[in-house]
Amino acid sequence: MSSSWPLWEVFVRGKRGLNHVHVGSLHAPDAEMALRNARDVYTRRNEGVSIWVVPAEAITASSPDEKDPFFAPSGDKVYRHPTFYAIPEDVPHL
Amino acid sequence: MDLEAEFERTVAAEHRVEPRDWMPDGYRKTLVRQIAQHAHSEIIGMQPEGNWISRAPSLRRKAILLAKVQDEAGHGLYLYAATETLGADRGLLTENLISGRQKYSSIFNYPTLSYADVGTIGWLVDGAAICNQVPLCRTSYGPYARAMIRICKEESFHQRQGYELLMTMMSGTDAQRAMVQESVDRFWWPSLMMFGPPDAESANTEQSMKWRIKRNTNDELRQKFVDMTVPQAEKLGVTLPDPLLKWNPERGHHDFGQPDWDEFWQVVGGNGPANAQRVAHRRKAHEDGEWVRAAAAAHAAKRTRTKESAA
């Protein structure tokens, strides 16, 4: 029989000025080990300057199955986009 | 809404399927099987080369080989992580590997008899793997495609260090050149087998192509590999051990002979030169590591309790 460790999701900041981005997951007994494993698995070639690890079970996700209704509120608000507004060609810097 | 039609539309439009999307059972099963086999191959693939780490001829070569073998461990882990997004259980996959229920690439059941094999594996085996893997960067399942992109970035180092190693040996003594040729003779045909059986005998290809899991047929990729490798062999000064190998100007490709498919099926069936040794080694490493996993889990549990009682 084998002991199993919980699953952690790994997020890496590639360099200063960028957001942390999800890169994958790994198993580790605790947060500290998860960080060390994440360094060895996901940043062997300077791919990151900062790592977050999050217990996979702590993540709440919207389901793509609910896609239509869940993201509907932003679907019909074309006036949130700059292209919604007709401005004459000869108005500068707008 | 018809889920199956929606899925088919997504795949046909070259959009990626993501973990929580609805997908046909067969698609999920095919992916778990293929990605797990791929992960197992990366993990078992550490053994043939790992065999030479302690005997590398210089510190430079040792550091390179260590880094390469460590990359293969990483590749295995990216891929196992991708299977888990499909609901696969990691412990169970390891169990499937060490009990022989699931396969890995037949190439790793051949032994590494000389140090030149380290170079040949980098050049031919990682070269063939790259041919297989580059198209998989566009495979329809998102987490698999992303793992493949990461892997392909790292593979180019693997192939180049192998080729450089062989070039160094080829500029050495006659004995070293003979060692390289002998190694290429042993690995050429098994490398061609890495693309799988001929298309006519490949049971899963058609459905996998339709689902865009697979992007090219086995024979297409094999041809591509041969065409890429021939000029590299010429430059290196080695002979590829195939009397039928020659340029065909009409096809614009090289003609070449067929590997011994009986041998292939023997190796796939568990009767290759090193099958038993590879699986036994992996099993032992897993079982010997059990106390470490248990101790780390116990330590984590204890610290959680301490934190809770302090709060």
Ligand SMILES: [Fe+2]
């Ligand atoms: Fe690899």
Ligand SMILES: [Fe+2]
């Ligand atoms: Fe590799």
